[in-house]
Amino acid sequence: MNLHKSKWSGELKSSFFDLLDVDNGYIRFEEYISALLKSLEEILDTETIIFMKYDEWKQELITEASSTLMEGSSSLHVNPADPLIQKTHMKVFYNEPPCPGLSEFRLVLPLRAHHQLVGILAIKENDQGSLDLIEFQELERLAGECTNLIKAAKSLSNMGQEEKRYKQLFRVTEKFHSSMNMDAVLEEIIHTLQDVYPDFTYYLLLSHDNSSHKGLPIKGLEYDSENTAAMQAFLTGTIQMEDSRLHRISSLYAPLKGKQGVYGVLQVIAANTVVFPKDEVEFIRLLANTAGGALENAQLYQQSKRLVADLQLINETSHKLNSNLRLSDTILYMRNQISKSFQAEEIGFITLGSNQQPAVLVESTDFFHRQDSASYIEFLTKKITIDREPLYIGDTAVQEAILNKKYRSIMAVPMIQIDSLKGYAVVLHQDPYFFTFDMFKLLQSLIHHSTLAFANSMLREELEKMVITDSLTKLFSRNFLDEKIASSFEKDEQGTFILMDIDDFKIVNDTYGHQVGDEVLVQVANLILKNIRGTDIGARWGGEELAVYLPDVPLSIGVAIAKRLVEKVNMTSNPKVTISSGMSHWKKGRMDSAKSLFKRADEALYRAKKSGKNKLIIHEDDIVLLP
Structure with missing residues (x-):
């Protein structure tokens, strides 16, 4: 069969120009290959012609088109030793399969x-x-002509694909610069890559990422043997490749790089590929750089918003705390602010006295009032009193001194006022590394700005206590007692009053001296404080006379308390002394007053001293109230 070159060459070239997109200068490669094969089939008068593209990286022949209808595509692995690859001088394989x-x-x-x-x-x-x-020489010329036409078609097709890619890049860049949402940026990176390279697999490896990005293929960037290339890309800011001929997988690691640093790494995995396609590297690099800049802008924007919010929080807190709150109100407000800002599970406020012994304020959360908090308090108190520095612990599992490892994350900040350590605030969470370093810095600022208000509240309450407290016995003053009894008459249903006098106190002073006499007064006062509730009032009535008022307490309970005090003083005082007590009681519905209450207790005390001392006497007008 004698082929006329001018005829078949013209037909092939005609099919090329027929499929050319004149407006854009591009060609649809798949359509052209099919048309080319159909023309060849007619020219050569054959049954079927198949075009198989050679993939250098996969070392495979991949079926791309056929002159007849074909279902699916197939691939054929080619050994580098096959004649098709090695014998470059052989132009035609006739009756001799090359592989x-x-x-x-x-x-x-x-x-x-x-x-x-x-x-x-x-x-x-x-x-x-x-x-x-057909002559071999003619077939060789035909192969050369087909090669040129396919190359031209591929080149024009690639130009169209390149334009599409860079239009995508331009669109994505516009979208990046219109968004300050980090999740939106990350989502757009993945969607763009999936659109351009649907056969690749992608992961975003982010450093110090604590957010939950739903549906996105995001991993933490950690240094380990499997991620050496990723870490190299992150540290150097340059693209890294990782090829596995054994598993036929090739990975590219592109740094997400901004002007101020690298924020993560884009991992692109090409399966069934020995070497990553070099033509795709530049586009992925441009996309990663664009995304890195967008991530940086989004992160800076989020940081600026967070800083503004932090400053507003500090300003609001400082303003509130400087409004002369009581200590309990100050601590409760601080606790609410910390809970809202840090999502802490437990919040504690520990004061340190002159002996550096810790005391937990009642406004702390429940955990700090339980025994299982002791190891935390002991450890933190020791560290803070020695170092006087804020403490950040990401995971208590490494701290042997803390026996109970329930709460893994800790932040503790000392409260220092004019070089005096007043105490510290501590926040806990069960999850390790729950608190970020930004949270740690914010807590420091909050505590620093609130320490003055905290110290002022403590000082104000100490001064108030000094005004209403007897300096020797630490019992309340007579004026404070009078105020509380007057208030009780207005709001309570009843109340019991006990007036006590240390028997033969003058003899104690004459025998042992006034210093020992003062010590005896303190002993009796301490016994009173230990045997009454926090709502009861122990007071120094005057000299060696002491008083206890029990608001809303019936006479029978008051009798039990007074008798217990008489017995305790007799048994534990050193030098040994005794007390005489007189008791009175009021109840709503009776015509009574505070002045009458005092007078009846004083009369009962007088009878107790006259009738032998070391006893309790209830005024006869009140004894009828006993059950």
Whole structure:
């Protein structure tokens, strides 16, 4: 069969220009290959012609088009030692399959450019055996012409794809710069890559990421043997490759780089590939750089918003705390602010006295009032009193001194006023590394700005206590007692009053001296404080006379308390003394007053001293109230 070059060359070129998009100068590659094969089938009068592209990285021949209807696509692995690859001088394989898997084809035309295999035309002969009549030289020219046409079509097709990619990049850049939401930026990176490279797999490896990005393939960037290339990309800011010929997987790691640093790494995985396609590296690099700048802007924006919110919080807190709150109100307000800002599970406020012994304020959360908090308080108190520095512990599992490891994250900040350590605030959470370093800095600022208000509240309450407290016995003053009893008459249903006098106190002073006499007064006062409730009032009535008022307490309970005090003083005082007590009681509905209450207790005390001392006497007007 004698082929006329001018005829078949013109037909092939005509099919090329027929499919050319004149407006854009591009060609639809898949359509063109199909048309080319159909033209060749007619020219050569064959049954089927298949075009298989050679993938250098995968070392495979991949079926791209056929002159007849074909279902799906297939691939054929090519050994580098096969004649198709090695014998570059051989232009035509006729009745001699160049590699396993092509035995069904009578003729194989290698398509080469600069001695490099581009693909093959695998040709099946029809029943007439038309291929026998074609000269090899003519087939070689045909293969060369097809190679040129396919290269031209591929080049024009690639230009269209490149334009599409860079339009995508331009669109994505516009979207990046219009958004300050980090999740939106990350989502757009993945969606763009999936659109451009649907066959690749992607992961975003982010450093110090604590957010929950729903549905996005995000991993933490950690240094380990499997992520050496990722860490190298993160540290150097340059693209890294990782190829596995054994597993036929190639990975690219592109740093998400901004002007101020690297914020993560984009991992792109190409499966069934020995070497990552070099033509795709530049686009991925540009996308990663654009995304890195967008991430930086989003992060800076979020940081600025957080800083503004932090300053507002500090300003609001300082303003509130400087409004002369009581200590309990100050601590409760601080606790609420810390709970709202840090999502802490437990919040404690520990004061340190002159002996550096810790005391937990009642406004602390429940955990700090339980025994299982002791190891935390002991450890923190020791560290803060020695170092006088804020303490940040990401995971208490490494602290042997803390026996109970329930709460893994700790932040503790000392409260220092004019070089005096007043105490510290501590926040806890069960999750390790729950608190960020930014949270730690914010807590320091909050405590620093609130320490003055805290110290002022403590000082004010100490001064108030000094005004209403007897300096020797630490019992309340007579004036404070009078105020509380007057208030009780207005709001309570009843109340019991006990007036006590230390028997023969003058003898104690004359025998042991006034200093010992003062010590005896303190002993009796301490016994009173230990045997009454926090709502009861122990007071120094005057001299060696002491008083106790029990608001809303019936006479029978008051009798039990007074008798217990008489017994305790007799048993524990040193030098040994005794007390005499007089008791009175009021109840709503009776015509009574505070003045009458005092007078009746004083009369009962007088009878107790006259009738032998070391006893309790209830005024006869009140004894009728006993059950």
